[in-house]
Amino acid sequence: MAHLYSQHLAKQYSLQRNRLRATDKRTFALLKRISIIRKYVLDFGCGDGGYAMQLSRMGARKVVGIDISPTMIKLANRNLKKEQIKNVEFMQADGAQLHFHKNTFDVAFSNFVLHHFQDISAPLNEISRVLKKSGYLLATLNAYKVKSRRFIDAIARSAVPMRLGTGRDSFVVTAFLHTNEDIKSSLIKTGFKVLFYKVVQNPNAAIDSSYHYINQVSYNSLLFLARKM
Numbered sequence: 471m472a473h474l475y476s477q478h479l480a481k482q483y484s485l486q487r488n489r490l491r492a493t494d495k496r497t498f499a500l501l502k503r504i505s506i507i508r509k510y511v512l513d514f515g516c517g518d519g520g521y522a523m524q525l526s527r528m529g530a531r532k533v534v535g536i537d538i539s540p541t542m543i544k545l546a547n548r549n550l551k552k553e554q555i556k557n558v559e560f561m562q563a564d565g566a567q568l569h570f571h572k573n574t575f576d577v578a579f580s581n582f583v584l585h586h587f588q589d590i591s592a593p594l595n596e597i598s599r600v601l602k603k604s605g606y607l608l609a610t611l612n613a614y615k616v617k618s619r620r621f622i623d624a625i626a627r628s629a630v631p632m633r634l635g636t637g638r639d640s641f642v643v644t645a646f647l648h649t650n651e652d653i654k655s656s657l658i659k660t661g662f663k664v665l666f667y668k669v670v671q672n673p674n675a676a677i678d679s680s681y682h683y684i685n686q687v688s689y690n691s692l693l694f695l696a697r698k699m
């Protein structure tokens with residue numbers, strides 16, 4: 471299966487991961503607010519598993535991490551073995567088609583994953599389906615502002631090359647362009663009530679200079695907390 475974080479890129483991301491944590495403080499403050507103690511948690515797009523293990527240490531009853539990249543899942547399982555944590559499990563899955571029953575999880579956590587879906591309502595529908603009623607979704611993702619409506623259709627169809635990190639070790643991954651407004655309305659359409667919604671600075675990511683519409687689009691990270699209605 472062709473996917474974004476295949477072998478080389480997955481390893482590169484994982485190696486750089488600790489340098490890309492500029493937005494963590496706010497995210498974890500929100501996690502503490504909702505409390506995940508004794509909760510059943512989904513780490514949606516878990517990457518190398520670092521966050522899933524952190525969620526376990528924060529007191530979750532069980533954490534299941536899913537990711538479409540087999541290399542990421544391999545790295546996550548390798549990291550898990552070193553930590554000897556028993557209540558975390560990783561599995562390879564496409565976030566648009568999860569194999570969990572409905573109403574399975576209390577909390578879904580997703581750090582910089584949702585912008586990898588062209589149609590953001592696909593993963594949101596799945597997360598909504600597998601969350602219990604009143605369950606929480608806490609997510610960070612790329613969100614963009616389009617300066618002129620003139621190019622909006624062309625821009626909406628184009629994938630955005632994002633440079634992660636700075637300097638020689640930086641690398642480029644592609645993301646799909648979603649605006650703040652699109653994301654909020656998709657959340658509401660997929661059965662969520664938005665409780666917290668904030669644009670936050672992310673000094674570790676920027677639109678790559680190769681992007682055709684670079685002068686038309688600005689980038690920020692978005693952090694939100696939503697509850698399944």
Ligand SMILES: C[S@@+](CC[C@H](N)C(=O)[O-])C[C@H]1O[C@@H](n2cnc3c(N)ncnc32)[C@H](O)[C@@H]1O
Pocket residue numbers: 474475483487514515516517518520521536537538539542563564565566580581582583586587
């Ligand atoms: C920027 S990384 C974030 C990884 C992890 N959440 C973290 O913060 O370290 C994005 C992750 O989303 C995963 N991903 C992309 N498309 C996906 C999909 N359709 N289903 C599940 N995971 C996906 C990638 O494989 C990658 O591991």
